[in-house]
Structure formats: C-alpha cells, structure tokens
Amino acid sequence: MVYDVDKIKASGTAMPYLPAPLDMPTAVPNKPSPTTTEKKSHMSNEQEEEEFIKNNYVARTLLNEPELPPMTWSNWYTQINWPQATLLCLEPLVALYGLFTTSFMWQTIVFTIIWYFLTGFGITAGYHRLFAHRSYEARLPLRYFLLILGAGSVQGSAQWWSRGHRAHHRYTDTDLDPYSAHKGMFYSHIGWLLFKPRRKPGVADISDLTNDKSVQWQHRNYLSLAFFLSFVFPTLVCGLGWGDYRGGYFFAGVLRLVFVHHSTFCVNSLAHYLGDAPFDDRRTPRDHFVTALVTLGEGYHNFHHEFPSDYRNALKWFQYDPTKCLIAFFKLIRLAHNLKEFPQNEIKKGRYSMARKALDQFGRTITWPKTNAELPIISFEEYQRLSKQEDGRVLVLIAGFIHDVSNFIDSHPGGRALIKNHVGKDATVAFYGGTHDHNTAAHNMLAMMRVAACKYGGEVEHIKKRLGHVQTPTPIFA
Secondary structure (H helix, E strand, O other): OOOEHHHHHHHOOOOOOOOOOOOOOOOOOOOOOHHHHHHHHOOOHHHHHHHHHHOOHHHHHHHHOOOOOOOOOOOHHHOEOHHHHHHHHHHHHHHHHHHHHOOOOHHHHHHHHHHHHHHHHHHHHHHHHHHHOOOOEEOHHHHHHHHHHHHOOOOOOHHHHHHHHHHHHHOOOOOOOOOOHHHOHHHHHHHHHHEOOOOOOOOOOOHHHHOOHHHHHHHHOHHHHHHHHHHHHHHHHHHHHHOOHHHHHHHHHHHHHHHHHHHHHOOOOHHHOOOEOOOOOOOOOOEOHHHHHHOOOOOEHHHHHHOOOOOOOOOOOOOOOHHHHHHHHHHHOOOEEOOEOOOHHHHHHHHHHHHHHHHHHHHOOOOOOOOHHHOOEEOHHHHHHHHOOOOOOOEEEEOOEEEEOOOOHHHOOOOHHHHHOOOOOEOHHHHEOOOOEOOHHHHHHHHOOEEEEEOOOOOOHHHHHHOOOOOOOOOOOO
16 A cells, blocks of 8 residues: 555655656646537436436435335334344343342453453454454454454454445445434444344445455354353353352453443444544544543544544544554564555645634634725825815725724824824835834734725835835735
8 A cells, every 4th residue: 555654654755655747748628518518507407316316326326225114113123133132232231230249359350351452452453443444464363363352342243344334434424324323323323233224235345355264264153253252251261260250251241242342332423423523524423532532542533534544543642542552563563564554744634624614614703804806996196185085084095905094093002193194195114114013913903994995006115125124915815
C-alpha cells in the first residue's frame, strides 16, 4: 500500500503516493455538446429519477429488493433471531445470579480483567483492524492467536464479522448498512442481532478472507472454539489454578462476555452518537474519549470512517487507543509488519475542510460590510461636494471607500477633531499610520460605515510612497 508507515519513512517525502506526471500535453476539456445539454435540460423529474436509480447501486438495490414486511404484534415471534437473542438475553441474567451467589477471589478477578482485554483485542486488533480493514499484516502465529481470542468473544467468525463490517463502511447510514445508526441507538447497538434483518446487507468483497486458510479454519471450527474459550477455558484456568471453578465460570466466563459484547457493540451505537466530527460530518460516526475508553480505543470513529485502513484510531499521543499500541508492539517483536497510515497531508485536508465549514457557519451569524457591487460609485469631486452639505453626515474617504462616521465621531478614541480635520479629504495615510496605525477591530468597524466607493480612489498612493509608508491591507474585503 502506498501509505505503509515504513514506505513513507523510506521515501524521504511526505507524499510518496503522488504519481509521476504523464509526459503528455494537457488536454483541453471538451465542452458538452448542445444536444447533450439540451437532452438533460428536457428530462422530466421521473426520467432524472430513473437515471439516478440506474446509476446508483444503493438506490437500485433498495428498489429491486424490497425489505421484509414490518414486524407486528402478530408476527413478532417469527422475526426474532432466537439463537442470538437467547444468548444475549441470558448472559446478563446468569452473570447477575453469579454475582449474588458466588464469593470473590482476587486471582479470579485479575484473570477476568486480563481475559476481558485479551478477547476484546481479538475483536479490535484481530477481527476489526487486521481482517476487516487489513490495516496491517500479521505473521501466521499472530493470525491464529487473534482468531482464537476473537472466537472467545462470541461475535461470530472473523469471516462473518468482517463481511458485515465491510458492508457497514461501504453503505454507512443507508438501508444496506447492517447496523445503520439511522434506525436508532438500540437497533445499532443490539437490535440488529436480536431481530432478523429487514433486508440483506449490501455487497461486500471478502474474497481475501475466503482464500485465507487461517480464517477458514476458524470459520469451520467457530462453534466449538467459541464454546470452549468462552466458558470451558476460563472455568478450567480458575478451577485448576486456585480452586475457583464457580468464579471462573460466572466471572471470567459469563460476566466477562457481557462486558466484551456491549463494549464492542458500542462501536456501532455510541460511536455514531456521542462526540464531534473533526474530519467529516456528512455521516454519523463521531470521535469521543468516553467511547474510546469503553471500546479499547475504537472511539475515534469519525477518523476511522474517513481513513478506515489506518491501523490507528487515535492520532494524538494522549488519546486512548490501546489497540494501536498493541499492534505497534506486535511490530516491535516482528509478528506484524506493513502497518498502514494515511498521509498526514490528507488527514489535514479533512481537519481543514471541517474547520472551514465551522468558520463559514459562524460567519453567517455576522453582519458584513457592503461590497463594491452594493455601493454607488462617485467621483472625488462629488465626495467633496457631499461632505460640505449640512445634512448631519460626516463623510471621510479612506482606502477608496467613503465612510459616514456621523454615528461614531463622538466615540472616536482620538477625539472629534482628528476626524473633522479629514472630512472631505483622503484620510488613508492618517488612518494607516500617518496619525495612528489602527488595529484590526478599527478596520472592521470602519468597513461597516461604507456608503460609497470613490471612482479612481487611489489619489494618495504617490504620497504614501514618498513618505515610505508600507500599507497594511484592510482586513475585510468582502
């Protein structure tokens, strides 16, 4: 990949992904033929909609593959995914029973926490970043290790999980997204697992996984691996280790599984509701520290959806992303390689576009001065004539614009006299440092007092050059 960490460092440039230009003359873009333009302009709304559907996979699929009938009180029991619903609903009940009936042993508590993190990393570092997004490459021992841990989290095989997750990224927030946030927080968190889907998720390519022997091994043996690693293994470790079979089952097995499930489910739910969108706000993914804290570092989800093949979720050193640190550790011990990072230049573009969008929104709350096109244009002589009229106006010419300062003259920090001395004259030099070098606020405030533009309003440029004055451009041009 062009954004491999090692390749970027070895290239000696920040943008090694840019191709060499073709040694060919630049083509002049062809103007659309009148017939084509005329044809488009004469298309009816129905024809335009048909054209859109024909060329849009999501719209075409939604039209040709209607969803199942809605769930009602009469058919709800046929719409439940009973195996998954039974497991997910019984888990917390069994865990609660164990909490109230089983004594605590510190060794079991420590092992439960360790086993929680290990099986959680099987999802985040394994299923998610390695198999679903291929954000790094792993040696065969590490691949099997992560597949085994992933099975211990009981979230389906890596092939099934990755297929759904790739569809989620490809069709985010549409009806082809298997756990779309637009269907509600409950649905995106767990509802999509409890109930049969209303329609098939969108097409996703998993040919790399179907050709991966390690993934296929786990896929064939998933049920036995999941049962053994979720319940039998922790029970045996705690029982044979320090005689706490009961605690091993209820705490390291069932209670741990409840936390692993809802921790990783938060990536589909909480990460699409809580936080901000520093890279793109057109879709629901959000960045937030709390989500990162409960998902082993998967909470910087807006970044992840914009740059899904990056092995990191958190960019800054203080952001919580233990999965990123674990992958870096795997690289250090030579179990992982080809860690992928999107170029910083492209990441900055995302931040810039969102910052600019926020500034544009803020700017729309501000009243701006009138532009040249909105002002009358008068001669210097006409300006002088108007300034002598006894109509209460106090007109001053500065930088080619005529300003009515009658409502400000009494509040002028330098006093009325300084302004009165420049009425009917060009006060550009005085305003730009001849008398006082005004600050940005003064420039902005003055611009709001524009009432006309002076035709050929640069009469004093030769005087400013003679005085050696370097003009600071007026901050507001709009």
